[in-house]
Amino acid sequence: MSNKIDFQPKLFELFRNYSKADFSTDLMAGIIVGIVALPLAIAFGIASGVTPEKGIITAIVAGFIISFLGGSRVQIGGPTGAFIVIIYGIIQEYGIEGLTVATLMAGILLVLMGVFKLGAVIKFIPYPIIVGFTSGIAVTIFTTQIADVFGLTFDGEKVPGDFIGKWLVYARHFDTVNWWNALVSFASIFIIAITPKFSKKIPGSLVAIIVVTLAVYLMKAYGGITSIDTIGDRFSIQAQLPEAVVPALDWEAVKNLFPVAVTIAVLGAIESLLSATVADGVIGDRHHSNTELIAQGIANIVSPIFGGIPATGAIARTMTNINNGGRSPIAGIVHAGVLLLILLFLMPLAQYIPMACLAGVLVIVSYNMSGWRTFLALMKNPKSDVTVLLITFFLTVIFDLTVAIEVGLLIACVLFMKRVMETTEISVIRDEIDPNKESDLEVHEEHLTLPKGVEVYEINGPYFFGIATKFEEIMSQLGDRPKIRIIRMRKVPFIDSTGIHNLTNLCVMSQKENIHIILSGVNDKVHKVLERSGFYELLGEDNICSNINEAVAKAWESVGKE
Known part of the structure; x- marks a missing residue:
């Protein structure tokens, strides 16, 4: 501009x-x-x-x-x-x-x-x-x-x-x-x-x-x-x-x-x-x-x-x-x-x-x-x-x-914020990912199987304060304790301070419960915001994956070590 x-x-x-x-x-x-x-x-x-x-x-x-x-x-x-x-x-x-x-x-x-x-x-x-x-x-x-x-x-x-x-x-x-x-x-x-x-x-x-x-x-x-x-x-x-x-x-x-x-x-x-x-x-x-x-x-x-x-x-x-x-x-x-x-x-x-x-x-x-x-x-x-x-x-x-x-x-x-919240979807995947519905998969397989104890949380839309609260509510409603949580952010165009605060709290709470957090598909704009906020120091740079393949592979690797 x-x-x-x-x-x-x-x-x-x-x-x-x-x-x-x-x-x-x-x-x-x-x-x-x-x-x-x-x-x-x-x-x-x-x-x-x-x-x-x-x-x-x-x-x-x-x-x-x-x-x-x-x-x-x-x-x-x-x-x-x-x-x-x-x-x-x-x-x-x-x-x-x-x-x-x-x-x-x-x-x-x-x-x-x-x-x-x-x-x-x-x-x-x-x-x-x-x-x-x-x-x-x-x-x-x-x-x-x-x-x-x-x-x-x-x-x-x-x-x-x-x-x-x-x-x-x-x-x-x-x-x-x-x-x-x-x-x-x-x-x-x-x-x-x-x-x-x-x-x-x-x-x-x-x-x-x-x-x-x-x-x-x-x-x-x-x-x-x-x-x-x-x-x-x-x-x-x-x-x-x-x-x-x-x-x-x-x-x-x-x-x-x-x-x-x-x-x-x-x-x-x-x-x-x-x-x-x-x-x-x-x-x-x-x-x-x-x-x-x-x-x-x-x-x-x-x-x-x-x-x-x-x-x-x-x-x-x-x-x-x-x-x-x-x-x-x-x-x-x-x-x-x-x-x-x-x-x-x-x-x-x-x-x-x-x-x-x-x-x-x-x-x-x-x-x-x-x-x-x-x-x-x-x-x-x-x-x-x-x-x-x-x-x-x-x-x-x-x-x-x-x-x-x-x-x-x-x-x-x-x-306006209410309508944005309504259009932003948060879905949970536990078993497998269908590649026919995915745009960031680099492999041509019938499905991408998730290890047992791994959950994928897909956020589709901007991750601002209203959605951050919605995400917390979904997490509390599930009430389970997986071994690994993959937070898929390929369709998140931006993130605000509340969203960063929400992710930070999620990482802190997950670490206390021995739950491993992996981020997937973070775009350049969101990546820079998270980096400047110091979020990666808490999560670790190696837990930021460019696409879901890398994230699932890392999840299999982590499960195999246990």
Whole structure:
């Protein structure tokens, strides 16, 4: 394995054969994606507990860096719904400064993941975990939007951050429903849902925001309806890029925020690589996963310095880019430029967008994220997968994503080890070995006869801590005391410390009972591990045989001496 850092931005690879025609299609795709990203960036920013322009700043800064340095040709980066719950929780507990520190740390972790070539490892996170917390996030996002969908007022009562607490408060104050707000939300949802039937190019969220914002403006100006909140009623919008500010790092805050930073990094890595993999399947390309992680990390280091929030690859915007002809990172760079122009020259118009309309946009986002068809399909899978799915889902909804990811990964690891244990077999042979079933016999005999009092223990699979315990259990169940035990390890790809400890104990106990131990078919990798551990000093080098023939011959020799 090379020690060289795997950093190969796709932009520099593609420039060798880039043409004017390619630029034209990328330019058009970038403009469309930039327009699509606008309402989502504003909605994600507000839902996360920050101001609308911070969502756009994230899409500009992080989107540019992810396209410029990333390992995917078509990945579009920016704020996503997956981070809403985490960001909101951090701001509630640690403020904006805490969010900046957590995002910076997550960025550093992502860079380290890429440097240490963990891009391929991230892909092996079990699918039920990904579906579980994605569906859980969708339910949580939907829950956070109920107040704006129905225009609820809470008479000074603070809405708690947890799922159950929110619904209890909603239930107590549901008599305060503002039906004008509800009408705006439902109209927005309806427009977003039907737009694809008329146009695949124009995003429904943009159509809804333009139509509904204009309608609400006319209702306020000429209909005297003033009870519909807009962005301008709640936020003061700054139409400019803020100055770069590096936060002061407090050691206590760093320690407290580290688990959250790990969650942001893991979630960002999973979402970005999942998005890049989906894109590869559509355009017939192959992304550089480690390069993508490094780019994501740099984006999350730079973005918070300019007031941004965590960012990652966005599947919906990436697919929009592909569907509109984008085939290089230039489209993503153009998308960031379009958003910058909108921020500088058109952002004041955003103050007229109704909050209920943005809530409708996020209701659709949560529905699309939920993947309920996939969720139901996974419920028919083996019980272990269903268990991981449901536990991850309910932990995400009832507690938070940090707990869900930690517990979900732990359960997945335990189930993986359990499955490895189930596939690793330990068999006992006492009489003869059939050469027709053996691959390491060098003689052509009908059978290989074992001397009386000799037992062969065949281990088929990795010899790690779970199997070591299983091996001990089989030995104790047999309860006999042979003269010689041949432990056949030709199908053992690796051995860990517990396996070595188990073998050492077996040799010590056997020596006390005058039972001779012989190892057979140890591969080079396992051989080196046993040699470094000092195991051979206890067993003796002459009791390590390259194949079963040598081991059985040595057993006959030992029996003959007695």
